Amino acid sequence: MATVPLKDELDIVIPTIRNLDFLEMWRPFFEQYHLIIVQDGDPSKTIKVPDGFDYELYNRNDINKILGPRASCISFKDSACRCFGYMVSKKKYIYTIDDDCFVAKDPSGKDINALEQHIKNLLCPSTPYFFNTLYDPFRDGADFVRGYPFSLREGVSTAVSHGLWLNIPDYDAPTQLVKPLERNTRYVDTVLTIPKGTLFPMCGMNLAFDRDLIGPAMYFGLMGDGQPIGRYDDMWAGWCCKVICDHLGLGIKTGLPYIYHSKASNPFVNLKKEYNGIFWQEEIIPFFQQMNLSKESTTVQKCYVEMAKQVNEKLGKIDPYFVKLSDAMITWIEAWDELNPPAKDSAKATNAASK
Amino acid sequence: MATVPLKDELDIVIPTIRNLDFLEMWRPFFEQYHLIIVQDGDPSKTIKVPDGFDYELYNRNDINKILGPRASCISFKDSACRCFGYMVSKKKYIYTIDDDCFVAKDPSGKDINALEQHIKNLLCPSTPYFFNTLYDPFRDGADFVRGYPFSLREGVSTAVSHGLWLNIPDYDAPTQLVKPLERNTRYVDTVLTIPKGTLFPMCGMNLAFDRDLIGPAMYFGLMGDGQPIGRYDDMWAGWCCKVICDHLGLGIKTGLPYIYHSKASNPFVNLKKEYNGIFWQEEIIPFFQQMNLSKESTTVQKCYVEMAKQVNEKLGKIDPYFVKLSDAMITWIEAWDELNPPAKDSAKATNAASK
Numbered sequence: 001m002a003t004v005p006l007k008d009e010l011d012i013v014i015p016t017i018r019n020l021d022f023l024e025m026w027r028p029f030f031e032q033y034h035l036i037i038v039q040d041g042d043p044s045k046t047i048k049v050p051d052g053f054d055y056e057l058y059n060r061n062d063i064n065k066i067l068g069p070r071a072s073c074i075s076f077k078d079s080a081c082r083c084f085g086y087m088v089s090k091k092k093y094i095y096t097i098d099d100d101c102f103v104a105k106d107p108s109g110k111d112i113n114a115l116e117q118h119i120k121n122l123l124c125p126s127t128p129y130f131f132n133t134l135y136d137p138f139r140d141g142a143d144f145v146r147g148y149p150f151s152l153r154e155g156v157s158t159a160v161s162h163g164l165w166l167n168i169p170d171y172d173a174p175t176q177l178v179k180p181l182e183r184n185t186r187y188v189d190t191v192l193t194i195p196k197g198t199l200f201p202m203c204g205m206n207l208a209f210d211r212d213l214i215g216p217a218m219y220f221g222l223m224g225d226g227q228p229i230g231r232y233d234d235m236w237a238g239w240c241c242k243v244i245c246d247h248l249g250l251g252i253k254t255g256l257p258y259i260y261h262s263k264a265s266n267p268f269v270n271l272k273k274e275y276n277g278i279f280w281q282e283e284i285i286p287f288f289q290q291m292n293l294s295k296e297s298t299t300v301q302k303c304y305v306e307m308a309k310q311v312n313e314k315l316g317k318i319d320p321y322f323v324k325l326s327d328a329m330i331t332w333i334e335a336w337d338e339l340n341p342p343a344k345d346s347a348k349a350t351n352a353a354s355k
Numbered sequence: 356m357a358t359v360p361l362k363d364e365l366d367i368v369i370p371t372i373r374n375l376d377f378l379e380m381w382r383p384f385f386e387q388y389h390l391i392i393v394q395d396g397d398p399s400k401t402i403k404v405p406d407g408f409d410y411e412l413y414n415r416n417d418i419n420k421i422l423g424p425r426a427s428c429i430s431f432k433d434s435a436c437r438c439f440g441y442m443v444s445k446k447k448y449i450y451t452i453d454d455d456c457f458v459a460k461d462p463s464g465k466d467i468n469a470l471e472q473h474i475k476n477l478l479c480p481s482t483p484y485f486f487n488t489l490y491d492p493f494r495d496g497a498d499f500v501r502g503y504p505f506s507l508r509e510g511v512s513t514a515v516s517h518g519l520w521l522n523i524p525d526y527d528a529p530t531q532l533v534k535p536l537e538r539n540t541r542y543v544d545t546v547l548t549i550p551k552g553t554l555f556p557m558c559g560m561n562l563a564f565d566r567d568l569i570g571p572a573m574y575f576g577l578m579g580d581g582q583p584i585g586r587y588d589d590m591w592a593g594w595c596c597k598v599i600c601d602h603l604g605l606g607i608k609t610g611l612p613y614i615y616h617s618k619a620s621n622p623f624v625n626l627k628k629e630y631n632g633i634f635w636q637e638e639i640i641p642f643f644q645q646m647n648l649s650k651e652s653t654t655v656q657k658c659y660v661e662m663a664k665q666v667n668e669k670l671g672k673i674d675p676y677f678v679k680l681s682d683a684m685i686t687w688i689e690a691w692d693e694l695n696p697p698a699k700d701s702a703k704a705t706n707a708a709s710k
Contacts, residue, residue: 143537
């Protein structure tokens with residue numbers, strides 16, 4: 001497949017609290033794209049962006065100004081704030097990356113253009129209904145193997161491309177504590193569709209998605225400042241997105257591309273943040289595994305609102321936090337729709353946005 | 356993990372119609388194991404086996420003698436006959452390989468010991484209930500990633516290890532015709548569990564399994580001589596095994612090891628054999644996807660008999676072939692139990708076998 005740069009159709013979203021020196025290494029791959037920088041923490045601090053990059057930057061004051069009271073749905077002092085960037089983008093595709101992620105090398109020693117691989121992943125179909133043992137059948141040199149039903153070979157649209165990490169693997173705090181020296185050195189040369197009905201731990205470090213297809217479900221939840229949980233922002237988005245993709249007949253791919261993750265975060269700090277998540281996920285995951293969305297939920301927004309109600313009813317019993325999260329999910333959708341009025345019904349939407 | 360040779364616990368099953376010269380290349384890896392050779396076609400032909408291998412060989416006359424009228428469940432003039440070897444084995448593990456498969460090389464140029472990798476796969480747990488984005492968490496240098504529920508990290512026993520093929524990929528006849536020159540050159544350095552609820556096309560070319568856990572479901576169906584279908588023997592076994600593994604809480608892994616598949620079979624001949632399979636699988640696969648086995652089916656045999664009844668009832672409508680296949684499935688289980696009397700109830704079983 002030819003490389004499609006999608007220059008005018010993709011934004012790169014970066015949450016940060018520091019100067020973006022890491023962009024220097026990405027210059028050959030990112031410079032042609034527009035960046036949306038979501039500054040976390042103290043808004044009076046100045047974030048330096050290397051010369052030559054085309055960007056817009058939002059700090060907490062900007063978020064409060066743009067969203068008003070609805071800004072409450074955007075986390076503070078947590079990289080979950082990045083989802084504000086998804087909301088203000090006007091592009092079809094989003095790539096989001098952490099500021100401690102660098103360009104990785106493939107086994108031949110060549111720099112990996114992560115964005116190019118994500119675009120390839122998003123532009124070719126997914127195959128969630130049957131497993132192909134030679135992995136992505138749309139890749140050069142591969143195909144559907146014997147026994148793959150012909151009726152399923154068209155595949156479905158790919159909504160999410162989940163990339164991986166060389167060097168520091170994305171481990172939870174207990175695993176970090178137990179294996180402080182483990183590094184991921186294995187380059188697995190594959191991309192595959194996560195089958196329908198199977199949940200996965202989605203990491204926000206190196207992630208691309210189709211905003212038009214799944215954007216409103218890419219909410220990173222309430223984390224960090226004032227919340228009883230952290231480091232579950234991307235997990236939350238991953239569970240919600242996977243259930244909605246399964247319901248709407250969309251695909252999620254994982255595997256290539258790799259980035260080089262430079263530095264492990266502090267496992268002691270992480271343990272404190274993850275503490276509740278580690279407990280709660282034992283109930284949250286079965287909740288999502290068993291979730292049924294109604295036939296009436298035909299759009300991502302409708303699915304997400306239905307999901308928010310179930311979160312309130314069923315997870316609210318675990319902790320009042322989930323009632324608050326459920327409300328925030330609704331607020332997020334309201335804010336999304338305000339900033340992204342549906343094209344088909346633009347008069348009504350503009351009206352709503354001007355309220 | 357240390358390499359466990361399992362010398363006394365594994366048989367290698369090879370279906371063939373010719374002299375087994377291909378074993379010369381496998382000598383360093385296979386010589387310590389016992390071979391069960393299932394000779395297909397003309398029983399008067401002599402199959403030469405290279406010196407130094409420890410083997411037993413069964414031709415059609417032997418099969419008829421051992422199984423009597425029940426020999427009808429073993430296919431003739433089709434490599435599906437290999438499953439007779441699974442039945443007569445007394446070992447815990449089976450590795451089966453086609454006689455046109457040679458030793459492949461890993462990217463460093465080293466010969467791949469396929470059997471060693473299969474044993475590793477079978478000896479470490481599977482994780483069918485949640486997807487791990489760094490693939491097999493039990494492999495050296497890997498683990499469960501952040502967000503993987505701790506309650507699921509023990510995994511389940513692995514029943515099947517499905518290996519892959521470099522050079523000639525396992526394509527169906529239409530794909531062979533369209534892409535006659537395609538070769539698989541991509542070495543994907545991974546093993547992964549096929550998630551619960553997801554079916555896959557199981558290829559019998561390079562396959563290992565735990566006979567104690569799943570043996571009675573490894574029936575390769577009625578193919579070849581006198582049957583309206585061929586080249587779906589391993590697919591049939593794969594669908595049945597996957598549904599039963601899901602029901603009983605067992606795992607199936609796919610990926611490493613690779614073998615080198617030397618020669619594509621004739622696509623015109625294959626098209627004739629596959630013709631019905633290509634049509635029928637469009638109904639068979641949804642049938643297996645929707646299959647529910649009852650709580651009473653607590654053993655592989657009970658699952659398989661229940662499945663046979665559903666094949667009769669539901670697939671029998673497609674073609675009378677499935678009624679015949681359903682009967683053969685029952686016959687297979689009867690023959691299996693006769694040759695493999697349950698240890699717990701050996702007196703009764705011995706009695707049945709001596710009838």
